[in-house]
Amino acid sequence: MSVTLDYSSLEATKWRTLPKPPGFTGTLTTTKSSSKAPDSSKAASYEALKSSRAWDFAISPAKSLPMQAFMLYMSGGGVQIFSMGIVFMLLLSPFKNVAAINTAFAQFAPGTAPSNAKSLTTLPLQKLVYIACNVLTLALGLWKCRSMGLLPTGTADWLAFESRGTAPEMMLL
Numbered sequence: 001m002s003v004t005l006d007y008s009s010l011e012a013t014k015w016r017t018l019p020k021p022p023g024f025t026g027t028l029t030t031t032k033s034s035s036k037a038p039d040s041s042k043a044a045s046y047e048a049l050k051s052s053r054a055w056d057f058a059i060s061p062a063k064s065l066p067m068q069a070f071m072l073y074m075s076g077g078g079v080q081i082f083s084m085g086i087v088f089m090l091l092l093s094p095f096k097n098v099a100a101i102n103t104a105f106a107q108f109a110p111g112t113a114p115s116n117a118k119s120l121t122t123l124p125l126q127k128l129v130y131i132a133c134n135v136l137t138l139a140l141g142l143w144k145c146r147s148m149g150l151l152p153t154g155t156a157d158w159l160a161f162e163s164r165g166t167a168p169e170m171m172l173l
Contacts, residue, residue: 057108072090093137
């Protein structure tokens, strides 16, 4: 015994008389001509949404700074493989992010032209903020390298490159 359901027998007018579900505040449109015509307000809201998402993406490296600072604190101040790995990843990620900035922001570019998405002039403020946030991440990594003693910041670090003058006692001879 096989049961089949024939959808052509359903009457559309019968289902239109049903009450709206609880919490539904929109209107039901069933005309096909209104759904195919692009609405300028929808396009403007879509562009505004893309711009908002671009700003969220631009400040995302700054949002992760507290977590990265905590990871650096927990890794310790010594030069071990674990702390070196964390510092290496922290120093490498800003360079990778800035190198791929155009491909990262291509999804947020206004319009749909692919040539427009690869330009440096699209979303310039968001890209500058993105670069600034990556510079902050790089500065955090360099600060950790300095605190671990990996950066040559003192005069004793450069003694090998200093030339010695002749001693005053030897000048009299």
